[in-house]
Amino acid sequence: MEISRDAYRAIEDIVGPEFVTDDPALLDSYAFQYLAELIRPEHSHFMPRPWAVVMPRTTKEVQAVTRLANKYKIKIKPISTGWYHWAAPLKDNEPTLQLDLRRMNRILDFDEKNRFAVVEPYVICAQLQAEVMKHGLNINITGAGSSCSIVASACAYFGAGPSSFSMGNNSDNLLGQEWVTPAGEIVRTGSVSSGAGWFCSEGPGPSVRGITRGYLGSRGGLGTYTKCAIKLADWPGPASLEVKGRPPGYRLPVPENFRVYTIGAPDWDSFAECYYGIYDNTLGYIFHRQFNLAGADLATALWLTYIDPTKTLNDVETAAADPEIKAINEKARISFQLILAAHSSDGIELQDKILDEILTATGCYKVERYCDKDMAEFTNMYLQRMGHKHCNFIWAGGYMGSWMQAGKPDWVKTYVPTAIETFKNDQDSGLLVQCGGDALMGCGSTLAGGGYYGFEQFVSYDPADIKSVKACVKHMEDAVVTCREKGIPYGKEYLYLQVAWPDEAVWNALARAPQTFVFDFQRKIKEAFDPNGLGDRNYPWLPEGWGKSAASAQKE
């Protein structure tokens, strides 16, 4: 199926003929999306193909294309840097324009004193960070990495990362947004809407941002975000990152006013106690459990190999069998990374003392090998810039992040053994990377100031091997069943799986939610702002009255 020539011509007139295409080869490059094989028929790597790809340059062009889409009843799916299969059209045979926002890549304003920047959707974290660090400022880079869009994390998706513990997630840091609704209206939220500048996202009166800037955001399902203002954080480090070392194990020297540690815990109870100690004492510029994405059985072997310029990935197996490395690995089995920073030598020394007291009190410890200069500098590089996203795929070319239910530390530690056991059982098939049941990683806090986190279980699989793909899907389904049986809220895998479901199945699931008020609210918002249904289920809703009687009997 293809876009009508009239619509195509009109889009050419708006953005110029070189910025619209319906060339199937190019369309397929947009349909090829990470995780697609887990949910598509016959485990295809391709999501549904858009009917055309449009690359607008300005908000006005986005608006004009959106209005045209209303006229021709074509769906709109914006994508900036993209991540996950749901960045593509969700359904086959639905006419969809994919708005590729890569030409909207300007930092529009940087206000050093008032600590904010106004950016377009294709400004990536690394780009802005490099600019603002020159002025003693920094940004919260999300777990998705520095190659990802700031607008996406702040306006449309989940905005937490290793630095959110101290800097806040990008939902907290959002200071205003510009939104082209599916109806083609341009909406600005907060102070900028009142003509007062981009410094506040609340009000006037109730905050309009509340209709879309929720937990996950609307993920391209309800119009297009074309600008946002983001709050910047303090950066007590050098004006630029003087990267050392040889690829791929780049290193970032640790300034005198910084400390880079990997902290180990003897068990999950001690981990939680240590967490509460760090939380109460407001330590931590960066707090993250990063290296465990490789799995607790293999992590040390991988990372020590990775930073050794004389070794390759082929050496990991040998390293993993090395008794010395095995011993280090056991010390690091339950561990996390903590970077401290201060503005004075007194300040950093005091933080060190406080940390030592916490470790003594909780039985936790610094994992010495990880705190050696080479690993500490590698850790510093990894977590300050978050430029190692490729490492997510390091074992077999594919990974699926499951679990990740966030909550208070005392609660998270209760589901960790279940997550580990479930994964370990599924690894026994031999079709998933056997890195140990604990490949749980994630931010020290998804909320500013700490006290709230969840672990993402990195399920590494081979996307080119259909048996491995099926094993990954089985793990997703097993995780859902386990959660249901144990009364644990569903994790990320449940959301991933839903992408493939027919509308009715999704609505049945939504209707079983403990509270359905928000899904009715979102339907009404959709009716008001998307009268022609240009958006998709990434902004979910319940049809009026759907499942009311059945659902009330089966509330979970």
Added chain:
Amino acid sequence: MVANITELTTIIAEDRFLDDPPLLKSFAQDASLVAPLRPRYVTRPETVEQVQALVQWAMRTKTPLVPVSSKGPHRYGDTVPSVAEAVIVDLTGMNAIKRIDRRNRIAVIEPGVTYAELIPALAGEGLKISHPLQPRANKSVVASLLERQPTLIPRLNYSLPEPLRNCGVVWGTGEVAFTGEAGNGPLSLDEQWTRGQSQLAAWGPNATDLMRLVTGAQGTMGIVVWASVKLDLLPVVRKVFTIAAADIAQVTDCVYKLTKVGLGDEVFVLNRARLSQMVEAQAGRRAALAAALPEWTLVVGLSGAALLPQQRLAVQEKELRALAQEFSLTVGEGYPGVSRTDLTAMLDGFCRPDERAHQDIFFLSTLDKVAGHVASVQSVALRYGYPVADMEIYVQPQHQGVSHHVEFRLPYDAADARQAAMMEVVYHTASDKLIEEGAYFSRPYGYWSELVYGRDRNSAEILRTVKGILDPENILNPGKLCF
């Protein structure tokens, strides 16, 4: 109307449904310039179920409801009915502190819980809440946070609604639903607690942030029946410092840096009139004290909690002195007539009962614009003969120093018709001028609502759409904001 009331008395006890003329009069007017209007009844529900039944009854009977959570005196007109025959929903009796969770530093409270009740209860658990500067003792904590009143510790103001996290709401649809993380769980706090769930994450549920739609809403979207609030550790050591300046511009860069590096707990700026008003209990002595004070004072509170508190305080003090020196400023610990004890009491105390009437003009801005705003308001005051020396000014960094609450308090003699008339002109003229120069009236009470939404039709239109969804019969505080 009377028949309808009879129907409602089957739900709410008759003695909690009142129409005594003095009581009605007390809700008919407040200290603002908003026109008075007498409500028809005052009702005092005690449970969520009663609030829900009340809303459902109001929907059926098209009766306007005005939720009120604090005891008076009220100041901004938001609790004065804008339409006739309104029923006041007085929530002051729903005042249970339902839970204080020391380990996760979160409390769940009902709307009638006041700062005077919550602060000591938290202190008993070794906790504190970042609160507004000298709130009324009987001010509802929930109402204060819902209305985004500025709080004293910018470092902890991770987003403007902080420390507000989750709310239980009876919406204008008559439904009960929770906001944020609590919106994902069962519709029962007890059940959520049994399952180990917290009410910590403000965002959600799902793609919506329902809490954001009840903040700044003046009770127009829903009636909040509980809220969770984020807490901090109670300091075990503490010092309050003053940095004097002849001109606010002199401390501007220092404030910018303090909030950037996150140094200090309480950080704010007062002019001499406001400082003297806050620290001197004797009204007759304030003018003399003010005359002896510097024109502006930057107040910085430092503290130590958790491990090594003394050392923590010492390091912060050293860093503060070094930072001030960068800007050629001197750090002190008060002034003659303003002792350390006075300063600590100012941070922790409640406001005294109003001795003089006053009108407040407040808004958000960036710090670099504040000196200009001060000059503008002073020029308006001078033009109309308002004594500039009486003007009390308070600047509070918010959202970790990215935005700033700027407040002008204008005392006057309300019994003097000439002064009252002058005040009205100054208030309106200064507000007009401020909004023209970029002041952001994010909490548009009374006169400001027309100014704000007249200029920002985009927000008004969207908010009306949202209001139509959440309060389809427009029964919740109709006539406020753009509704």
